[in-house]
Amino acid sequence: MVRITTPCSGVTERSFGCNRTVTMQTYNFVEEIVKKTITSGCLSLSVLLVGFLLVSCSHNAGNTNEAQQTVLINGAGSTFGYPIYSRWADDFHKAHPGVQINYQSVGSGAGIRQLLEGTVDFGASDAPMTAEQLGQSKIPVLHFPTVLGAVVPTYSIPGVTAELKFSPAALSGIFLGRIKKWNDPAIARANAGVKLPPNNIVVIHRSEGSGTTFIWADYLSKVSPEWKTKVGASTSVNWPVGLGGKGSEGVTALIQQTPNSIGYVELTYAIQNHILYGLVQNSSGVFVKASLDSVTAAAAATADSMPADFRVSITNPSGKDAYPIASFTWLLVPTQITGANKRAAIKSFLHWMLTDGQNDAEPLAYAKLPSAVTTKEDVAISQIH
Amino acid sequence: MHASANMTERAALSKAPRAFLHRLRSGDEIAHIITLMFAALVVGITALLVYQLWIQSVLSRQKFGWIFFVTHVWDPLAGQFGALPFLYGTLVTSAIALILAVPLGLGTAIFLSEFSTPRASDIFAFLVDLLAAVPSVIFGLLGIFVMVPWLRTTVEPALQSTLGFLPLFQGPMYGVGFLAAGLILAVMVVPFIVSVSREVLIAVPREQREAALALGATRWEAIWKAVVPFAKTGIIGSVFLALARALGETMAVTMVIGNDPRISASLFAPGYSIAAVIANEFTEATGNLYLSALVELGLVLFMLTFVLNGLARLLVLTTRQRGAGHQ
Numbered sequence: 001m002v003r004i005t006t007p008c009s010g011v012t013e014r015s016f017g018c019n020r021t022v023t024m025q026t027y028n029f030v031e032e033i034v035k036k037t038i039t040s041g042c043l044s045l046s047v048l049l050v051g052f053l054l055v056s057c058s059h060n061a062g063n064t065n066e067a068q069q070t071v072l073i074n075g076a077g078s079t080f081g082y083p084i085y086s087r088w089a090d091d092f093h094k095a096h097p098g099v100q101i102n103y104q105s106v107g108s109g110a111g112i113r114q115l116l117e118g119t120v121d122f123g124a125s126d127a128p129m130t131a132e133q134l135g136q137s138k139i140p141v142l143h144f145p146t147v148l149g150a151v152v153p154t155y156s157i158p159g160v161t162a163e164l165k166f167s168p169a170a171l172s173g174i175f176l177g178r179i180k181k182w183n184d185p186a187i188a189r190a191n192a193g194v195k196l197p198p199n200n201i202v203v204i205h206r207s208e209g210s211g212t213t214f215i216w217a218d219y220l221s222k223v224s225p226e227w228k229t230k231v232g233a234s235t236s237v238n239w240p241v242g243l244g245g246k247g248s249e250g251v252t253a254l255i256q257q258t259p260n261s262i263g264y265v266e267l268t269y270a271i272q273n274h275i276l277y278g279l280v281q282n283s284s285g286v287f288v289k290a291s292l293d294s295v296t297a298a299a300a301a302t303a304d305s306m307p308a309d310f311r312v313s314i315t316n317p318s319g320k321d322a323y324p325i326a327s328f329t330w331l332l333v334p335t336q337i338t339g340a341n342k343r344a345a346i347k348s349f350l351h352w353m354l355t356d357g358q359n360d361a362e363p364l365a366y367a368k369l370p371s372a373v374t375t376k377e378d379v380a381i382s383q384i385h
Numbered sequence: 386m387h388a389s390a391n392m393t394e395r396a397a398l399s400k401a402p403r404a405f406l407h408r409l410r411s412g413d414e415i416a417h418i419i420t421l422m423f424a425a426l427v428v429g430i431t432a433l434l435v436y437q438l439w440i441q442s443v444l445s446r447q448k449f450g451w452i453f454f455v456t457h458v459w460d461p462l463a464g465q466f467g468a469l470p471f472l473y474g475t476l477v478t479s480a481i482a483l484i485l486a487v488p489l490g491l492g493t494a495i496f497l498s499e500f501s502t503p504r505a506s507d508i509f510a511f512l513v514d515l516l517a518a519v520p521s522v523i524f525g526l527l528g529i530f531v532m533v534p535w536l537r538t539t540v541e542p543a544l545q546s547t548l549g550f551l552p553l554f555q556g557p558m559y560g561v562g563f564l565a566a567g568l569i570l571a572v573m574v575v576p577f578i579v580s581v582s583r584e585v586l587i588a589v590p591r592e593q594r595e596a597a598l599a600l601g602a603t604r605w606e607a608i609w610k611a612v613v614p615f616a617k618t619g620i621i622g623s624v625f626l627a628l629a630r631a632l633g634e635t636m637a638v639t640m641v642i643g644n645d646p647r648i649s650a651s652l653f654a655p656g657y658s659i660a661a662v663i664a665n666e667f668t669e670a671t672g673n674l675y676l677s678a679l680v681e682l683g684l685v686l687f688m689l690t691f692v693l694n695g696l697a698r699l700l701v702l703t704t705r706q707r708g709a710g711h712q
Contacts, residue, residue, distance in 0.1 A: 107668030202559060207644030209669025235669040238460035243561055243655045244644025257534050258559060
């Protein structure tokens with residue numbers, strides 16, 4: 001077998017066909033033609049060149065098409081999820097160079113608004129969308145839990161270095177302004193051996209709308225009927241008492257400076273900044289210190305009763321290992337995505353996020369999803385079409 | 386006849402463009418058109434701003450009407466929004482800032498223009514201008530880490546023990562609150578007062594001073610009775626520039642005010658300001674009414690600035706007229 005490019009006529013459009021394998025039988029004939037054409041000057045050369053050019057051009061065209069087909073996915077929302085979403089965008093881009101994910105941490109509320117207005121491909125929120133918001137969306141929106149966040153009580157009391165234990169009644173009482181002094185029996189009962197001063201408690205909360213506040217208020221709503229009716233759960237609430245600090249760093253600064261103060265910060269923030277935080281009594285009566293494991297345990301405890309749309313609050317779950325003040329944070333993805341490439345890219349990203357992506361969670365101090373939840377979510381991806 | 390009339394008409398026609406071209410060449414017309422465009426643009430941007438605030442606050446305006454200004458509840462969850470605590474916080478902190486900053490700034494400006502050597506005055510003015518260029522978040526950080534603890538442990542207890550009979554200085558002392566926000570604003574606006582007032586005082590004609598001194602006035606009398614009144618308009622201008630800055634300041638205020646929408650007589654109590662609440666809640670505001678209420682707060686702040694600016698103009702106008710009456 002001899003591989004030869006046949007300089008046949010009908011140069012341009014048929015030049016692919018000329019670039020084929022010919023057998024020995026036809027070789028002589030071809031050789032003759034080749035000789036003829038060579039002798040007839042540069043015609044054959046030019047034909048060959050054209051052939052090569054066309055072949056190489058078509059290769060180039062293929063490459064540029066691929067480059068043009070880089071799928072750009074825009075997302076916006078939660079600032080809480082920003083560190084891991086940006087990591088995921090990088091890692092996913094490395095694994096799939098054709099997909100570029102751009103995530104802007106504009107806040108959950110702004111993320112939801114941008115999703116409703118169709119200016120982003122997906123949103124991200126620390127609180128699930130309300131029925132009213134879902135009603136405003138022209139296209140049904142799916143919720144995909146991504147990782148878990150937890151919120152911990154942190155405090156500074158002169159002379160107290162112990163990890164305090166907080167019962168639900170103590171926390172709701174303090175934040176409602178009912179419990180005013182640190183040596184109140186509701187606090188002291190659980191902390192035998194710790195000398196609590198008879199000083200007034202200064203409550204410190206987040207001043208800006210925040211997913212952290214949502215988780216905290218959602219928990220208090222579950223353990224205190226009074227909180228539920230008077231205050232409720234939202235990213236910003238009408239606080240009965242206290243001072244507002246701007247951001248986790250603002251809250252931490254105020255707590256550390258103000259004697260006898262108590263506030264709340266994300267577990268991530270407390271771990272990274274080595275902040276002293278308290279234990280919280282869960283629904284089984286056990287005082288649990290928040291850790292990435294105890295947060296994943298909280299999610300696992302609710303996996304069986306998980307609703308199909310994943311819009312679920314997992315604060316105060318059952319399970320004796322479960323830390324009670326934890327929540328999913330969600331990606332919000334429309335069920336209809338125009339553009340097959342974009343749709344495929346988003347679906348493959350969601351799948352990747354639920355599998356390989358989960359390994360990024362713990363190094364960044366997020367609690368990863370329990371496998372019972374990721375399995376269910378993986379099934380839900382098929383609803384995108 | 387007919388032909389000559391035509392001729393003159395034609396001459397007039399050809400003359401006008403030539404004159405226009407001449408003026409164009411000399412730059413007048415170009416400068417006129419370009420500066421007019423710039424001026425129109427600035428006015429247009431302001432108008433667009435108000436228009437957008439007006440349009441986007443429609444939900445909240447329709448729902449609450451004038452009640453918005455007197456409601457003191459701000460509950461995003463219940464859909465209850467009122468501007469009163471924010472309005473109060475904005476006015477109180479700005480008032481504290483001016484009460485502290487005006488004597489300080491004016492005193493500094495008088496020293497720099499009247500008593501110090503011109504060289505020292507220039508160096509000092511340069512340093513003061515630097516202070517004006519410090520980003521507000523830096524003021525906020527200094528506020529929260531240095532000023533707030535100092536207020537809580539030193540200043541506020543001292544005020545309470547001496548002036549504690551006034552409701553202004555009663556109640557628990559957190560460090561953060563109206564007083565902290567007012568103080569930090571005072572530091573932030575002093576450079577405006579110093580810088581502008583100094584220039585105005587320097588611009589007062591020498592004769593004004595010399596005449597007063599020649600009449601037997603002491604140096605201070607000459608300054609206070611002849612120089613400062615002469616520069617009054619400019620000084621008031623500097624104060625209102627400072628006020629505008631104080632009203633709109635966001636970052637430094639939110640870091641030290643305590644962010645609690647409550648109206649308290651005590652300056653030690655935490656409060657909230659309009660600019661601060663907008664910055665804090667806008668990103669996470671879900672729900673159209675909530676968003677609309679925040680935009681309306683923006684409108685309220687704009688109106689407040691507008692009204693106060695108008696009052697300033699009025700003040701300047703009346704003082705000018707009074708001055709004219711004396712002459």
